[in-house]
Amino acid sequence: MVPAVLLLAFELYARRAAALGSDALAPVSAAVKAFAGAAVDGSLWQATAFTLGTAALGLLVGGALALAGGIALGLSPRAARMGFMTTELLRTVPSVALIPLAMLMFGFGVRMELAIVAFATFWPLLLLVQAAVRQVEPRLLEVSHVLGLSVHERALKIVLPAIAARLFVALRLGVAVALVVAVTVEIAANPHGMGYAMMIAQQSFDPALMLAWLGWIGVVGYAVNAGMLRMQQRVARRMGAAA
Amino acid sequence: MKAPARGGWLGSALVLAALVALWWAASNGGWVSRVFLPTPQATWASLAEGFNFTGSGHGELAAWTRDTVARMLQGWLLASLLGVALGVLVGASAAARAWLQPMLEFIRPLPASAVLPLAISIFGLSPRMVLAVVAFGAMWPVLLATVHGLATVDARLAEAARCLQLSRAAFIFKIGLPHALPDILAGARLALTIALIVAVVGEMIASQGGLGQAILLAARAFRASDLFAGIVLLGLIGFASNALLALAEQRLLRWQRP
Numbered sequence: 001m002v003p004a005v006l007l008l009a010f011e012l013y014a015r016r017a018a019a020l021g022s023d024a025l026a027p028v029s030a031a032v033k034a035f036a037g038a039a040v041d042g043s044l045w046q047a048t049a050f051t052l053g054t055a056a057l058g059l060l061v062g063g064a065l066a067l068a069g070g071i072a073l074g075l076s077p078r079a080a081r082m083g084f085m086t087t088e089l090l091r092t093v094p095s096v097a098l099i100p101l102a103m104l105m106f107g108f109g110v111r112m113e114l115a116i117v118a119f120a121t122f123w124p125l126l127l128l129v130q131a132a133v134r135q136v137e138p139r140l141l142e143v144s145h146v147l148g149l150s151v152h153e154r155a156l157k158i159v160l161p162a163i164a165a166r167l168f169v170a171l172r173l174g175v176a177v178a179l180v181v182a183v184t185v186e187i188a189a190n191p192h193g194m195g196y197a198m199m200i201a202q203q204s205f206d207p208a209l210m211l212a213w214l215g216w217i218g219v220v221g222y223a224v225n226a227g228m229l230r231m232q233q234r235v236a237r238r239m240g241a242a243a
Numbered sequence: 244m245k246a247p248a249r250g251g252w253l254g255s256a257l258v259l260a261a262l263v264a265l266w267w268a269a270s271n272g273g274w275v276s277r278v279f280l281p282t283p284q285a286t287w288a289s290l291a292e293g294f295n296f297t298g299s300g301h302g303e304l305a306a307w308t309r310d311t312v313a314r315m316l317q318g319w320l321l322a323s324l325l326g327v328a329l330g331v332l333v334g335a336s337a338a339a340r341a342w343l344q345p346m347l348e349f350i351r352p353l354p355a356s357a358v359l360p361l362a363i364s365i366f367g368l369s370p371r372m373v374l375a376v377v378a379f380g381a382m383w384p385v386l387l388a389t390v391h392g393l394a395t396v397d398a399r400l401a402e403a404a405r406c407l408q409l410s411r412a413a414f415i416f417k418i419g420l421p422h423a424l425p426d427i428l429a430g431a432r433l434a435l436t437i438a439l440i441v442a443v444v445g446e447m448i449a450s451q452g453g454l455g456q457a458i459l460l461a462a463r464a465f466r467a468s469d470l471f472a473g474i475v476l477l478g479l480i481g482f483a484s485n486a487l488l489a490l491a492e493q494r495l496l497r498w499q500r501p
Contacts, residue, residue, distance in 0.1 A: 006346075025364075025365070078254075081254055081255060082254045082255050082257070082258045083255065083258055084255040085252075085255035085256055085258065085259045086255065086258055086259050086262060088482065089259070089478065089482055090478070092436075092478060092481035092482040092485050093474065093477060093478035093481060094436070094439050094440045094443055094477055094478075094481050095440070096440050096443045096444050096447075096455070097443060097454075097458060097473070097474045097477040097478070098474065099447070099459075100458045100459050100461065100462030100463075100470055100473075101279070101458075101462065101470060101471075101474065103462050104278065104279055104462045104465070104467065104470070105279045176352060179352070179354070180352075180354040180355075180356075183354040183356065183357055184354055184356040184440070184444055187356045187357065187359060187360070187444065187448065188356070188444050188447045188448060189447070189459075195354075195356070195357065198357065198360050199360050199448075201360070202360035202361070202363055202364050205364075207364060210360055210361065210364065211361070214353075214357060214358070214360075214361060217353065217354070217357050218349060218350070218352075218353045218357075221352035221353055221354070222348075222349050222352055224352075225352045
């Protein structure tokens with residue numbers, strides 16, 4: 001209800017601004033038209049697929065590394081103590097500070113964005129996985145000792161199933177971070193994807209298309225986050241029912 | 244994450260030193276091209292020159308660092324004030340919450356930097372524009388935390404306030420905000436991280452003087468040591484601001500612990 005009223009107010013205001021020759025604003029109706037145009041000529045789907053695909057790949061890389069590292073640090077308090085200062089220092093490096101470095105190393109394209117998304121998702125996931133492993137029932141680990149399981153087996157057969165539910169919570173956070181970082185990289189440097197499309201629309205003084213992209217980025221982000229939440233709830237329910 | 248006990252500091256410092264040594268060996272030994280990975284000495288030299296330690300440089304890095312930190316702090320302060328104020332407005336009444344919450348939930352996942360193009364076309368490439376986007380982007384965690392904190396006030400406390408005939412303002416200041424304080428502080432910490440990120444992105448795009456612009460230009464000119472000096476500085480800024488806020492959080496919430 002409120003968004004509808006706001007949109008209507010914006011429509012009227014922007015129509016007047018556009019009538020006065022504004023390069024900054026466009027009414028909602030024009031943005032919807034621009035959106036339809038982008039959907040028809042396919043640029044919308046291409047850019048969306050690039051951003052989502054790169055974010056997913058980066059999350060996969062960062063998440064896999066974080067899972068391995070988090071289990072190692074969680075199982076061995078000594079390793080966690082030793083790595084404390086390093087992780088604390090590295091995880092506070094803002095991910096965007098690495099954009100120029102990634103540009104230098106990989107040039108523009110998928111690899112550069114992937115590397116930054118992986119870096120940005122690695123640290124929060126590392127901490128979450130580590131915390132999850134710490135909360136594994138100690139008796140389970142004692143049992144694995146008694147059974148003489150190797151470290152490898154212990155990680156796969158005891159720890160992973162025990163932290164699965166918490167992993168989904170971490171995954172949801174990782175998805176949100178990955179999407180935000182991917183769009184940010186595209187806006188700042190990488191000439192692909194949704195962020196770049198929006199930047200180009202602004203630079204070519206096409207406010208309708210720019211607003212269309214802004215709205216679409218919002219919708220995609222909302223849909224992805226809502227989907228993750230549903231999935232997490234479903235997984236939690238199923239695991240709760242199984243236990 | 245909890246800080247390790249006394250003995251742990253030595254070990255973790257050693258690991259960090261070992262990593263720097265590895266960096267030294269990798270760059271000096273030529274395992275990795277120096278175009279990407281400058282030596283630690285070169286990075287240190289860039290830092291020393293930029294901060295004019297030896298009297299040979301101009302001290303640009305110091306000025307850029309000041310600019311970026313100032314932008315981050317101003318944006319963060321604005322965001323915190325606005326976030327708490329708007330959060331109180333939304334959170335104080337159940338009706339406002341019901342009306343506005345869906346819209347807030349929609350804007351929340353929107354990347355702050357996605358607002359940059361819009362802000363550029365409205366405000367132009369100005370320092371005020373970057374500040375506005377920093378404040379806007381960093382506001383959401385504080386706003387949502389305030390709303391959440393006010394919404395979860397114990398019903399019995401609200402009843403007690405009604406019995407005491409507290410006015411709405413008194414209820415908010417005496418019960419609501421203290422109850423929301425842990426949430427707000429956690430939100431403010433996240434907001435500071437976002438403020439730094441958006442400030443850097445804003446400097447990159449809008450070419451405002453600062454570390455963001457400095458590292459982008461350094462990368463374009465293949466000055467890897469200057470680039471690394473900038474990254475090191477940004478990392479230190481992030482680390483210091485995070486640590487300071489964690490300390491402030493501990494102090495401000497001391498009354499909560501028995």
